[in-house]
Structures are given as structure tokens and as C-alpha cells.
Amino acid sequence: MKNFTKQYFRNVTSFPKKKSIIIVSLLITNLILVGCSKGEDARKDKLISALIVQNVMPKVDGIEFEELKLPEKQEDFFAVRVSPRARLRYTNGSYSKYYNLEYKTLYRTGDTDIYQNTVGAIKDKNGRNILESDGSARISVQPDGNSIFQRNGKYHLVTHFENYPGVVYMTELDKAADGSYSPRHFRFVDFSSLDGTAFLCAASHSPWDTHLMGEEDYIFDAYYYDSQVAALFGSDPKLLHVSRSPCSSIEPWTCEQWTNMRSYTGTDYSQINYYKYGYITEIAVDGQLGTQSTRHYSMGKFTPELAVVMPDEKTAYMSDDGSFSGLYMYVADKAKDLSAGTMYMAKWTQTSAYPISSTTLPATYPNGTPTIKGDTSDGGKGALTWIRLGHATDAEVKAIIDKRPALSDIFQIGNVPLRGSSSSQANCALLGTGYKLVAAGAYDIEYRGINMCLRLRDGNNGTTISSKFSSQAEVLKAAAFLETRKYGAYLGATTEFEKEEGITHNPDSNVLYVAIGRIRFGMDIVGSSSFGPNGGDDHIQLERNDCGAIYEVKLGLQNDTSGASIGSSYVATEMTSILVGRRLNAGEFYADKNRCHPNFISLPDAVSYSNGTLFIGEDSSSHFNNAAWAYDVKRKKLTRIMTIPPGSEITGNFAPLEDADRLNFFVNIQHPYGEEIFDGNTEQPINWGYNANATKDAKRGYVGYIFGLPRVTNTTNTTFAPDTNQ
Secondary structure (H helix, E strand, O other): OHHHHHHHHHHHOOOOHHHHHHHHHHHHHHHHHHOOOHHHHHHHHHHHHHHHHHHOOOEEEEEEEOOOOOOOOHHHHHOOEEOOEEEEEEOOOOEOOOEEOEEEEEEEOOOEOOOOOEOOEOEOOOOOEOEOOOOOEOEOOOEEEEEEEEEOOEEEEEEEEOOOOOEEEEEEEEEOOOOOEEEEEEEEOOOHHHOOOOOEEEEEEOOOOOEEEEEOOOOOOHHHHOHHHHHHHOOOOOEOOOOOOOHHHOOHHHHHHHHHHHHHHOOOOOOOOHHHOOOEEEEEEOOOOOEEEEEEHHHOOOOEEEEEEOOOOOEEEEEEOOOOEOOEEEEEEEOOEEEEEEEEEEEEEEEEOOOOOOOOOOOEOOOOOEOOOOOOOOOOEEEEEEEEEEEEEHHHHHHHHOOOOOHHHHEEEEOOOOOOOOOOHHHHHOOOOOOEEEEEEEEEOOOOEEEEEEEEOOOOOOOOOOOOOOOHHHHHHHHHHHOHHHHHHHOOOOOOEOOEEEEEEEOOOOEEEEEEOOEOHHHEOOOOOOOOOOOOOOOOOEOOEOOOEEEEEEEEOOEOOOOOEOOOOOEEEEEEEEEEOOEOOOOOOOOOOOOEOOOOOOOEEEEEEEOOEEEEEEOOOOOOOOEEEEEEOOOOEEEEEEEOOOOOEEEEEEEEEEOOOEEEEEEEEEOOOOOOOEOOOOOOEOOHHHHHHOOOOOOOOEEEEEEEEEOOOOOEOOOOOOOOOO
């Protein structure tokens, strides 16, 4: 006991004097209260240990990963590799020992459990396997968002798959003696009550223990299905329109997805109710492992990557994948209930932009702050204000959907060119009062935004209200929640974000992080896009960067653009780049296999924050091996922690599973050998030979986790090790 107390007092002296005096006083008081008899030593040790943990012991401040080198051996280019080890940093600057890490594959898509259930099998609305042409079950190789649930003393992993139709499996996990997990039971989640789901992308775990996923739908944009669009532009060979048949004459990927969805619904794509898809969908898991799925129509239809809910359990942010996309905020009427609320859409007002074409690393930003590895410049900054789109309940929006309106019931569509300088705001306005030119998510076969000249059919400006709607109020509700992106653009919100991917909240600093896959098209300066001063608003004017950026978003209090209170203390007010990728020039080292420098991020996608670390996963066609990164937000250090086979994408959102012993991060690998990669020398795909020669087994997706870290929550450094090199 004497030795323990002596060591304790020695450690206390390393703390600030005032705090040390307080803690020593508490310890002496505690000793007097406890007494000094030999029989009470064990009790004293426990009480003193508890006092030290509560008042003295430093807690975890961050996770420091050892850098994973780029692949060197031939086999490393085609393997799943992770950082060899990591250690914990504590709030007093000391460190834990190093922990060895590995990537453990939980399963590959197409695996079966002991009950002969096949994970990743795509089923129709009756629960029957959808078959390939050879009669085998169609298996998804595209595992995406993850959530962890603890039910009945066991952990269960919910994973959705990015396909038309959307697929979700819940995996019961068995824990081994070494702390690792293996799959015991694959359970298919039924969406027949929703008429299926479409292209489920990233996920988040809500504060009330549900799985939130985004229907990143591209093919059910009402623009492609409208007869008025067909009459005006149906002859345009670049327009993805269902009036052009047979399906094979349309862009092949789009045609394939339409066919896949028809296999689920049994309904031809030309007859499908396209306003049913493209929303945030929630899965609740009960104590008997039953699931209840809810599509939240009141959170708006666009191309949602995911929704992330703030600590108030009411405010949610939604990113919007694709070109000419927006940033959305939803404020629910009640906490823990996303079935009714108010939709807002952001307007970006640019406050700074610096050129990003530098090929060398400058010492500082123009504002004097130091640059870091992974960042050659500032990718711009903008103030965010919020335009109120409307309020609705899920039931109200669903009732409108059931009336099967068309886009032209909500907007009149003016006859101006889809692209080019003649499709200007002025030419659109000449068609009549109330017309406005917007580019908001509709794409041609080159995936560039389409200029749309729209006028709201609300009974004003000489318009008539469609017979599909009972009132002007219903028209406005349809515009806000069925055509969220177009209506937001019509009201002046920004629809110029490009590949707006992952989004996550850092509760320690109360900021968001948003991944922008590429800075181009709507985001770049005038000249490389058909949409600018001669077209639409052109809020964002940055130099093009095909390698992407990460932005930090400040949160606080703000009224909407009308001056009305938003009713949230988590309103985004400013968006600033903190990391950007760097394009390689022809002839540079690494340019034979990469279009973007492999020591910098490229097309950041999945992001997640945990314990001082921003995890970043790539979905890049510009790195031969896509990577996962750990960005220490306090030390501003970027570290590569994972590389994966060519043609694949990192997904899974780094979902944490922290049990009594360990902290694991679930990371999935989607479609190995499935996508093309461009180099920096020729700008041509360089990996189709690998893709073509890869076996069916090699192309199966991975669901797995980074294994080896200890438990972090409520842990302390009991060693007080001062040696940063241990």
C-alpha cells in the first residue's frame, strides 16, 4: 500500500499544481475515511484506484496508425492489406503499447451459413431468388453500408447491398476466444411492403439504434419518364429517356438496372411509379430479430448517399451523390421520429478559392496556416445559408405519390436546349414570367447536368394547377418532397456539388465532414461546364480537381433565408476544405498506374469519425489500389491504413463494434475487378485485362473488419508511459 501511494503521489506531480493539490486533498480525505487497518487494504486499493481513474488517469485522445506502404510486391497489388499496427494516444501525451492489426474477412458475397442461406442473393418481392441466364442465383458483389445491433446478448451486423433492387442481410455473429467474429446466420430483410428498394448506398446508425440508408437512385428521375420531355427532347441521342426503345439502345448500365428492377417488381419500367424511390429508408430491429422498414418520404427525393442524425435526435444532414447535386437538412418535429419534419436545402456563397493546380507542396495556405501531407492547396470555402422547402409527414407525401403525378404536373417544362450557351437564363425567361433555368441532377449519357427550363404550376404566372392536385398547397408539397433537388434549385439553392458522398459528425468539435468526390462540372470555374453565368446561378467557382476533397462544416444557430427560425442548434454555417487530392501530370512518378497521386486522397467516399480520427474510404477510378485513410483531426496528420484490389471500392462506413475487449471497424470491399482505372500518362483505362481475367470467385465482395485494437471507451492509461517511441 505504501509503495502504491508513493507511486501515485509521484505521478500526480506531473499534473498542474492546482489540480494536483485538489487531488492530493481528496486522496488524504479518502484515506482518513477509509481507515488504516491491514484488513482494509484491498478496499483501500479499490477506492484509491477508482479515485485515480476518475481524477488523474488520462483518457484516450486518439488512435495513431502506422503508415501502410504502397504495394511493392506483385501480389500486394491484388491483396487486401491494412496498417501493421496502431497505438492509443492519451490526453497527457503518453501512449499505449503498439497493437498488431489485420483485416479479418467475415464473409465473401455468395457464402452460405449452416442453414444454407446465401448472403448477397438478390430476391424478388415474393422472396424467390432472381436468376442469372444460366439458372444460378444472382449474387450481389456490392456490399455497402453497415450497422451493428446488440440483441439477446449477441451482435448482429446489418449490411445493405448497392443494387437494383436493393438487398439487405442481417448477420448473426459468433465470437471466438481470441475476440474475433464469424458469421452464424444470414437473414434476408424483406422490403415487399415498400415495393422494394433502389440502389442502397451508405448507412448510418441512428442515436435511437436503427439503421438509416440512402436510396441512391439514378434511374427513377421523373425527367426521363415525362411525355412533355419526350415531345421536346426525345430525339436527343444523349438523353436517357424511356421513350427510346428497345432498352438496349439506352446507356447500357441504365438499361441493366431497369431490367433488374423489373425482375423484382414484375412491372415494366415505363409503368413503374418512379416517385416511390430515392429516399432515406430506416430499418428497426426488435428483440426477436424481426425488422420493420420505413421509407421516409418527408425527407425528400433526390439521390441520397445517406442521412446522419445530430445529437439532438431531430436534425439530420443528407448528402446527394452524382453531378449537379445539393446538400440537405431535415429538422424532425419530434426527437427519434423521422416521419414528419421540415426540409431545407443549402445555398453556398463562396468566400475564398485558391488555385489547386500546384504540383508541389506549399509551406502554408494563403491564410498562413500550414499545409499537410495529402493537401496541395485550399479547395475553397463558402458560407452556407438555408432555404426552407416545406413541411410534411411521410403519410402526406405518400398520398401524393399514390396519385401518380408526372413532373409536368408539378412544373411546366420550357423548350430551350439541354446544353450549350443558347440554354441561358435569359432565353429561359423569355418563355414567360416564372420560368427559371436550373441544372439539378438529371444527366445525359455523359453524366453531365441537363439544363432544364422550369416554371412551377402553382396557379401563379398564368399557370394552371394539375388535376392531380387538390390545391396550391399540395402542389408546393409535391415540389418540395417529390422534386426536392429541382424545387430547391428553382428557389435559389445550390445544385452544383459534384459526387457529394459520405458525411459524418465529429461530436468533440461539433463539426461535420463532407466528402466531395470530384471538383468539376457544376463546382469548377466557368469554361468546362455548360452551366454557368450563361446558364444558371454558378454559386461555386473552383478550379477543377478530379481527385476530390474533404470539407469541414461548422455548426451553430441560424435562421433560414426568409428570416424564420430553423429550430435547431446544429445548423451548418460554413464549409471549408481541409484535404484535397492531387492530379498527376503525364511523366510523373506513379502516373503509369494512377491518375491521382497515391499519397493523396482520390475520390473520397465513405467517411466516419471515431476517437479523434476521421476515416476516409475511396471510390476512385484514379488510384490503381483504392485506399482507406486515417486523418488525425487534432494533429492534422493523414495516414494510409488500407489498400484493396484494383477496380474495387471501400464501403461499410467503418462501422464500429466495441465489445468488452476490443474495438473493431467494419470495412467492406465492393466489386473487386469491377471498374476501370485511368492512368496519368495516357488517360486511358489500364486494368481491363485484370478485370477480364479475374475469376468469378475473385470478384466476390468482402465484408470484414480491422481487428486488433483494444477497447477504447472508458479506458485509461494505467502506465503513464512518457516514451513516445515505445
